[in-house]
Amino acid sequence: MNRDKMLVPTIILDEVKANGVQIVNYDKIGADHFVKIPHRDTDFLFVFAYEGFLKLIVDFHEIFIPKKTVYFILPGQIHQHVDSEGDVCVIAVDPSLVSDVFKSVLNESCFAQVPTSVSFTKAERMRSCLTLFADITQDLCNNVFKQHIKRGFIDAVAGMFTEEFLVMQKHDKKDSRAITLTNEFKSLLFLNYKRLKSPSEYAQQLKVSTPYLNEAIKLTSGQTVSYWIQHMITIEAKRLLFYTDKTIKTIAYELGYSDQAYFTRVFTKSEKISPQAFRDKNR
Structure with missing residues (x-):
């Protein structure tokens, strides 16, 4: 595997920046395309294998996507294309255009989606929708309703994908305020885990008490606030250990720890292996 020694590139797609969405069929991916190297995207990526297959590495795990299968990649996850065959497409969508209703479901995976x-019926429906969507996005005609039509298709596509990953829980039986607070917490966490390290800091930002925040998060996710903070830190640490040659000290500092020894203790307690041992084991 080719690794950039010190940096994993973050890709900002020009077409997504301009139009909010891009649809790419992987049968048109060349050998020198950027997807062949480990990288991050700033967008939500929805993957649909209609025929054939797609093989990816996502956060150092090999993912095989056979035909009639959907998958998604969250903004910030490190991934690369390994192999593909047949009719496989990826839809990149600007996160600001993905409904909060869908984000709340997708973010529940916390980087462990499968x-x-x-x-067959849903696959045919998805393919028809994506074909029409691609035609609309490539149409150079700029009529007054095009942006509204495009936004409608984004909602339709994101909704069809998200439906397949909906956790089979009766959320309506839970405290609706707890669900809202959990979504707000996760959004805050994704942006601030390198800076905010304690449950009380997140509670302060969300203007609730620490016990109430913990109670709400545990009710909806089954885990505590501290667990999710730790989870975000360790998953990013593992990415940097696996994909880069940055020193443990540099990684610790990048994740908000001025003390390398303390970072090592935190990582080891969580993963039952030291950062250096994790790197040695997975290289």
């Missing part, structure tokens, strides 16, 4: 097969 490929999900869909029925």
Whole structure:
């Protein structure tokens, strides 16, 4: 595997920046395309294998996506294309255009999503929708309704994908305020985990008490606030250990720890292996 020694590139797609969305069929990916190297995207990526297959590495795990299967990659996850064959497409969507309703479901995976097969009927429906969507996005005509039509298709596509990953829980039986607070917490966490390290800091930002925040998060996710903070830190640490040659000290500092020894203790307690041992084991 080719690794950039000190930096994993973050890709900002020009077409997504201009139009909010881009649809790419992987049968048109050349050998020198940027997807062949480990990178991050700033967008949500929705993957649909209609025929054939797609093989990826996502956060140092190999993911195999067979035909009639959907998958998604969250902004910030490190991934690369390994191999593909047949009709496989990826839809990149600007996060600001993904409904909060869908984000709340997708973010529940916390970087542990798995490929999900869909029925023949749903696969045909998705393919038809994506074909029409691609035609609309490539149409140079700029009529007054085009942006509204495009936004409608983004909602439709994101909704069809998200439906397949919806955790089978009766959220309506839970405290709706707890669900809202959990979504707000996770959004805050994704942006601030390198800076904010304690439950009380997140509670202060969200203007609730620390016990109430913990109670709400545990009710909806089954885990505490401290667990999710730790989870975000360790997953990013593992990415940097695996994909770069940055020193442990540099990684600790990048993740908000001025004391390398303390960072090592935190990582080891969480993962039952030291940062250096994790790197040695996975190289």
